[in-house]
Amino acid sequence: MDELDLKLIEELKKNARASISMLSNKLNVPRTTIHYRLMKLVKEGVIESFTIRLNYKKLNRGTTAFILASYDPSSGANQRDVARSVVRLPGVSEVHIISGEWDLLIKVRGRDVEEIGKIVVDRLREIPGIRNTMTCVSFEAVKEEP
Numbered sequence: 001m002d003e004l005d006l007k008l009i010e011e012l013k014k015n016a017r018a019s020i021s022m023l024s025n026k027l028n029v030p031r032t033t034i035h036y037r038l039m040k041l042v043k044e045g046v047i048e049s050f051t052i053r054l055n056y057k058k059l060n061r062g063t064t065a066f067i068l069a070s071y072d073p074s075s076g077a078n079q080r081d082v083a084r085s086v087v088r089l090p091g092v093s094e095v096h097i098i099s100g101e102w103d104l105l106i107k108v109r110g111r112d113v114e115e116i117g118k119i120v121v122d123r124l125r126e127i128p129g130i131r132n133t134m135t136c137v138s139f140e141a142v143k144e145e146p
Contacts, residue, residue, distance in 0.1 A: 001046070004029065008037055009047070013145060016050040053146045061091075061109040064138040065116045067124065070131040071103035077129030079103065085127045091119045102134070113137060 007027055011018060020038070024031040041047045056062050069086070071079045079097065086095050086106055094107035106124070110116045120135055 004033075005037055005041060005046075008034065009041070012047070012050070016052065016146075051146050056109055060111050063110050063112050063116055064141065065108050065110070065113075066136045066138065067104075067106040067108060067120060068102035068134045068136075069104040069106060069124065070101075070133075072129055072131035075129040075131075079129070082127060082129035085129075086124065089119060089123050091115070 004027070008023065011023055011026055015022075018026075020031050020034050023029075023034045023038075027034065038047075056064070071082060073079075075082075083095050083097055083104060086092060086104065089108075091108045091110050092106060093109055094105075096105040097103065098105050108116055108119055110119060116135065116137065120133055124130060124133060
């Protein structure tokens with residue numbers, strides 16, 4: 001990976017639908033070079049897929065929250081299985097197994113704070129293996145990658 005690959009990735013993060021011609025003009029590099037680099041990044045697994053960025057407000061999912069959850073090993077559930085159960089909850093967009101005082105970091109999206117609360121109280125806390133939770137509602141996403 002060199003500087004051109006990194007610039008190409010940054011442009012694709014802004015607009016995954018950008019054509020090779022558009023990228024070529026933007027980066028001032030021949031189209032064949034852009035095509036070759038793109039194919040190389042895909043083949044090497046650096047680019048796993050081309051995706052879209054959603055406007056969650058227009059999808060009635062404009063409220064984002066991050067939930068820290070602790071794992072209860074006495075539940076008999078495996079921590080990875082608990083994380084996989086969390087993934088299946090409606091509204092959950094990310095689940096990370098983390099280090100430190102908490103064991104899971106969960107990103108959820110909902111219509112409003114009440115809906116986020118229902119996800120936490122009625123669904124998340126009912127999963128065997130979840131001990132405690134702490135929810136932080138996001139006021140604004142200053143930077144968020146797709």
